[in-house]
Amino acid sequence: MANKSEVKTVKGYSIPGEGSSVLISAITVVALFVLWWAATHLGWIKDLFLPTPERIYNAFISAMKGDIQGGKALPEHLTWSLIRVFSAFFLAVLTAVPVGILMGVSRTMRGIFDPPIEFYRPLPPLAYLPLIVIWFGIDETAKIILIYLACFAPLAMAARAGVKSVTIEQINAAYSMGASKAQVVWHVIVPAALPEILTGMRIAIGFGWTTLVAAEMVAATEGLGQMVLNASNFLRTDIVIMGIIVIGVVAYLFDLLMRKVESMLVPWKGRA
Template sequence: MSAPGQSDRGGPAGQSRPGLATRLSRGRATRPGETYGVPGQGNTLWLSVGSILVLLFVWWLVTALGWVKPLFVPSPGAVVQKFLDIWQNGFTNTAFLEHVAVSTARVFGAFLLACAVGIPLGLAMGISPVMRGIFDPPIEFYRPIPPLAYLPLMIIWFGIGETSKVLLIFLSVFAPVALGARAGVRSAAIEQIHAAYSCGASRTQVIRHVILPSALPEILTAMRIGIGFGWTTLVAAEMVAATRGLGYMVLTASQFLQTSTVIMGIVVIAAIAYAFDLLMRFIERKVVPWKGRI
């Protein structure tokens, strides 16, 4: 039996033992951007900066000691110097910012098109078994195929102009966005859906006010993954008959063994993709602030 004034659960009478979330929150108060007992991103910032500095130092050390020939791995200073040179003089008679603008337009044009088609289709696949039965097999069939495998088909069907390049990037982005939206529909609790119907909500209202908010975290994550695939496919898309773009710049420089230009182009592509990823994380915090907290 319990002592007087205590309940059978070990606490004072009329009270129960605090749950795990309560105990964690007592031990350490949460701040915006953190979950219970889990450090936020701010605490890992210095670790990230430190890891980047260590990698740069190792890169500099390897090249300074001559362990690797500059033809294979140029020094960080050589890459920076090449960047400044291309910034000032351009590459193949085209300004550097024009290369950046052309590649960015191709990737984000295909990305917006994939979102405009893939998100509604993914939601429809998650809601309707008929839509899932029709569209799921072809999406799952082509999804694992590398873009280089169907690049010849894009050229045969659509020529060597901008259409084939944008469509190639579109196909690489479309599958993860559509499948992410479909998976997001399953995040909606069936109890919430039944409660909405019991309150007199129509099917459209349930989709808008229950299913879509529940699917948003998955959709935004799928968009982040999709844009990564888009930048990955950019070099393949600019392999054929391209005269401008970051992928074209990297491929052309590799043919002439200009390793510093190749590395500089790769770093620029990674920097643009990472900046967009940071933007998507910011949008996630604003649009779905409950993500990771419930």
């Protein structure tokens, strides 16, 4: 009989696009970087439009020390941005999730909340920013309200849609074990909706972050958006690009964090 290791291994069934794409992505990133390096060092693009990677790195070092226009260090800008986005995001989670759940389980609540949410949801936050500024001024309140509104709609929609993930059998089973209506909502519907709520949180924090940077560009004395805008006024392209990279990296870290939270809180997602 043939040795086991001599038998050729074959692949099982597969669907299109299956397998890891990490290596290909890594090659893409390296290739873009090499292209950037070549374009700047070989003089294909003027330094004003695209500085060399080294200059971006130097901009990052001096920004860390606060050696840029405005005199505030990068960590200070970052801290302000994070405080704004997270305070607004948590306020939105605390209010939008209950509203979404209520919209899912109550005809009355759905009737009340559906028109205002559906009306403002597709509006770009920058379109109503001027109104927010007129109402609340240009200080922190206005920014937090703007980000809050940007986070609220996707969260409420996700919680409302999540209510539909509960099966009628789960609800009936709970009732026939003596659960009250409130217990069914809290112990059956909310956990069943949790996977969708967490997806909504991922989307909402992304919305919040994009809105934040835009809001800081309009009115702020600190924050990543303000740092980038200020640098552009002085034609400091290196700081602009460095700022953009920082904003992108932070957004990516948010998403990694949310995915981690997701795998911890809803390990059953997609499996039951």
